[in-house]
Amino acid sequence: MTTAASTTRELLPHEAYVPGAHWRNAQDEAEAAKLGMWLFLGTEVLLFAGFFCAYAAFRLWYPDNWHDASRYYLNWKIGFANTVVLLLSSFTIVLAIRGAQTNRKWMTLWTLVITQACAAFFLIVKLGWEYAPKIAKGELPGANFSYDHAQGPYDHIFLSVYWISTATHGFHVFVGMVVIAWAMWKTLKDHYGPRHYTSLENIGLYWHLVDVIWIFLFPLLYLV
Amino acid sequence: MSGGHHDVSYLGVRGGHWYSWKNVWSWVYTIDHKKIGVMYLAAVLAAFALGGFAALAVRMELFEPARTVVNAAGESVTTGQWLTWATGEERGKQITPNNAYNRMFTLHGTVMVFLFIIPSIPAALGNIFLPIMLGAKDVAFPRLNLLSWYTYVFGSLFAIWSVIRGGVETGWTFYTPYSTTTDWGSTTSMILGAFILGFSSIFTGINFVATVHKLRVPGMGWFDMPLFVWAIYATAIIQVLATPVLGITLLMLVFERTFHIGIFDPALGGDPVLYQHFFWFYSHPAVYIMILPGMGIISELISVHCRKRIFGYRAIAFSSIAIAAISFLVWAHHLFTAQTPALNAVFSALTFLVAIPTAIKVFNWVATMYKASIAINTPMLYAMAFLFCFTIGGLTGPPLATIAVDIHLHDTYFVVAHFHYVMMGGTVLAFIGGLHHWWPKMFGKMYNERWGMVGCVLVFIGFNITFFTQFFLGTQGMPRRYATYVDEFTTLHQISTVGSWVLALGMITHLLVFLQSLVAGAPAPKNPWGGLTFEWEADSPPVEHNFPHEPVIVHGPYDYDEVVPPHCDERDYPLPAPLPAGSRGH
Ligand code: HEM
Numbered sequence A: 001m002t003t004a005a006s007t008t009r010e011l012l013p014h015e016a017y018v019p020g021a022h023w024r025n026a027q028d029e030a031e032a033a034k035l036g037m038w039l040f041l042g043t044e045v046l047l048f049a050g051f052f053c054a055y056a057a058f059r060l061w062y063p064d065n066w067h068d069a070s071r072y073y074l075n076w077k078i079g080f081a082n083t084v085v086l087l088l089s090s091f092t093i094v095l096a097i098r099g100a101q102t103n104r105k106w107m108t109l110w111t112l113v114i115t116q117a118c119a120a121f122f123l124i125v126k127l128g129w130e131y132a133p134k135i136a137k138g139e140l141p142g143a144n145f146s147y148d149h150a151q152g153p154y155d156h157i158f159l160s161v162y163w164i165s166t167a168t169h170g171f172h173v174f175v176g177m178v179v180i181a182w183a184m185w186k187t188l189k190d191h192y193g194p195r196h197y198t199s200l201e202n203i204g205l206y207w208h209l210v211d212v213i214w215i216f217l218f219p220l221l222y223l224v
Numbered sequence B: 001m002s003g004g005h006h007d008v009s010y011l012g013v014r015g016g017h018w019y020s021w022k023n024v025w026s027w028v029y030t031i032d033h034k035k036i037g038v039m040y041l042a043a044v045l046a047a048f049a050l051g052g053f054a055a056l057a058v059r060m061e062l063f064e065p066a067r068t069v070v071n072a073a074g075e076s077v078t079t080g081q082w083l084t085w086a087t088g089e090e091r092g093k094q095i096t097p098n099n100a101y102n103r104m105f106t107l108h109g110t111v112m113v114f115l116f117i118i119p120s121i122p123a124a125l126g127n128i129f130l131p132i133m134l135g136a137k138d139v140a141f142p143r144l145n146l147l148s149w150y151t152y153v154f155g156s157l158f159a160i161w162s163v164i165r166g167g168v169e170t171g172w173t174f175y176t177p178y179s180t181t182t183d184w185g186s187t188t189s190m191i192l193g194a195f196i197l198g199f200s201s202i203f204t205g206i207n208f209v210a211t212v213h214k215l216r217v218p219g220m221g222w223f224d225m226p227l228f229v230w231a232i233y234a235t236a237i238i239q240v241l242a243t244p245v246l247g248i249t250l251l252m253l254v255f256e257r258t259f260h261i262g263i264f265d266p267a268l269g270g271d272p273v274l275y276q277h278f279f280w281f282y283s284h285p286a287v288y289i290m291i292l293p294g295m296g297i298i299s300e301l302i303s304v305h306c307r308k309r310i311f312g313y314r315a316i317a318f319s320s321i322a323i324a325a326i327s328f329l330v331w332a333h334h335l336f337t338a339q340t341p342a343l344n345a346v347f348s349a350l351t352f353l354v355a356i357p358t359a360i361k362v363f364n365w366v367a368t369m370y371k372a373s374i375a376i377n378t379p380m381l382y383a384m385a386f387l388f389c390f391t392i393g394g395l396t397g398p399p400l401a402t403i404a405v406d407i408h409l410h411d412t413y414f415v416v417a418h419f420h421y422v423m424m425g426g427t428v429l430a431f432i433g434g435l436h437h438w439w440p441k442m443f444g445k446m447y448n449e450r451w452g453m454v455g456c457v458l459v460f461i462g463f464n465i466t467f468f469t470q471f472f473l474g475t476q477g478m479p480r481r482y483a484t485y486v487d488e489f490t491t492l493h494q495i496s497t498v499g500s501w502v503l504a505l506g507m508i509t510h511l512l513v514f515l516q517s518l519v520a521g522a523p524a525p526k527n528p529w530g531g532l533t534f535e536w537e538a539d540s541p542p543v544e545h546n547f548p549h550e551p552v553i554v555h556g557p558y559d560y561d562e563v564v565p566p567h568c569d570e571r572d573y574p575l576p577a578p579l580p581a582g583s584r585g586h
């Protein structure tokens, strides 16, 4: 039988870890940051899952129209080019993390620049070669659809799913560019090193997710 | 600040008491979980009051079969002026009395669900006590925690602004096609408000999961955690997994309203029922976001105030996880009148499953009370009130899950009574009970026990008068969401409305008790109830980083039969005499 007389103890010196003052040690802190990031990525997947469900429902209801619309309105070559650059950027951001781990600042910086360039390429293609012509031709979602040579009665629904899912994805690419720019700044200021690269790693994880979502969107929308 | 090992000036307070009210900036910039918790508490209580006023207005309206608050001729009685002002009628918008009624119950529902009940226990009490119960100094991501609060306030203001600007009439479920076609009011901005509030909920969820995983004091295993922590953990997981789906649903609704994308619009080949699926895929799990933390509180209240080891610790812990898992598989029981019989059968069967882990908990609580030395005080009264009301609410779930019965009861007052018995009779009663239980710890002041109990009795009686009658109204066919009704229902409606006044009186009593305590309460000892979890080892209120030194785990959270509680006198907490040899005990 114990009496809980004194149930507190002094912190041992090695336990008095200071930077994020509520952490017991740096490892816990880094692991928590990564766990938090994974959870966040989970929420992102679920968010896009909503689009995929809508996609699945309408695909089941209007299979033929869906097929034709996909062929007619979307150019798989453009989608493919964008897939390639995103895959490339996923690779370069891994190299950027590698650079931080091995203390090669310029490697990190340049690979981040390439990643940024890929992201910009993706958005420019999306806006300039897909969105702009579509808006001009009236290939718009839902009630705004005003294209004269419609292929079937439900083209506008296909385009709705196309617009909302790719626009939301494009927004994520844009956010990715912003955080990668921040990572570049941190690299320049020597914030990263073999022991401090958690935030870079998390940005990398986010970027992979953006990539993976596109890997699903591309075949579903362009290749069905 | 005694004995801190680090410079904690980053908390924004140098020296002095962490919760000194004087320095506003020390609150605005704070990343201390206790302060953020207190700010959440203030905010959710304000939302509760707002939602409560709307509820009283709705009940007022239903006092007579025809309109009383705003009559058809546009003459309004005193309360009516308030009702019409709040819903925009007085600013030249031509709305009918029915619109005014719709706006009032929508205001009530959205505020209570999105602004009050979802954040109430996790973000206020959980924020304060989760880290302390784990022996941690703060949550995993303190800045994210503050961001979550600001997001909450921003989203709330957005929602309230929508109401003031013109009101919303869709009900808290935003069902299409009404929500996509109605031109009245500010539906779009209200939906955006709920969307923003979702982010706040996700941030809190991520934060709490990471905290439980990474900040338990060394030596604390999963089964050494208090059950409140288990409940908050299960809740946080649902928050993370379900809220994004609400987010995307609301986003599509906004697109539907602004760009007319047609996904939910049958005229364009879309489907309004698709919206219902999306919505309930979030909102059914969300009802467990609402109730699980309440269940966690009840586990604490009953074991502490019965001074007894909780019965079936693991069963309670695992049933939280089971509820969290099953809750994702039952959403379509809200669509029994909107889908095919085959689907109905599947979802009906799955829904019955949820009742099992729920019942396990209730049995465990009752078993804990068996032969215990029960202290009669406000928290314990609330725990018992919870058991009574929640059981009624839970038991009316299976009838609703029975398809044939639900075809009759769907969209009647029976459903209204059911969910008020679980949400108000469950979560809200647990929340108020927990508020009393932890009040001395949070603010270092005792509250007036006698008046606390008076408040509890009033709330309990008022609640039951208000909502028990609604079961009868529902079975007799009174549909929900109507401002008028046939004369036969008058008596029951009037009883219900009178009940709402008693309920309000009880709430006012609690408010006064709390205010009196803040101003003139007696200083609270460290462990007024003889609890065994870490928060009762800390000061009342706890110091800046919760404990002067890192606490050490030397006993389980419910070892009442083995340990004298910290800071307590052995004479007040005698340990049970050793059992005679050969007898069986747990
Ligand atoms: C014990 C297990 C439970 C079962 C079997 C159950 C079953 C049901 C069913 C079948 C409905 C749909 C009725 C209809 O619209 O026709 C319903 C409605 C509802 N339930 Fe439950 N329920 C249970 C527990 C809970 C809990 C714990 C909560 C919340 C804390 C809750 C909150 C609600 C709400 C808010 C609604 C109505 C929403 C609306 O239409 O506005 N239920 N329940």
Ligand SMILES: [Cu+2]
Binding pocket: B283, B284, B287, B330, B331, B333, B334
């Ligand atoms: Cu449900």
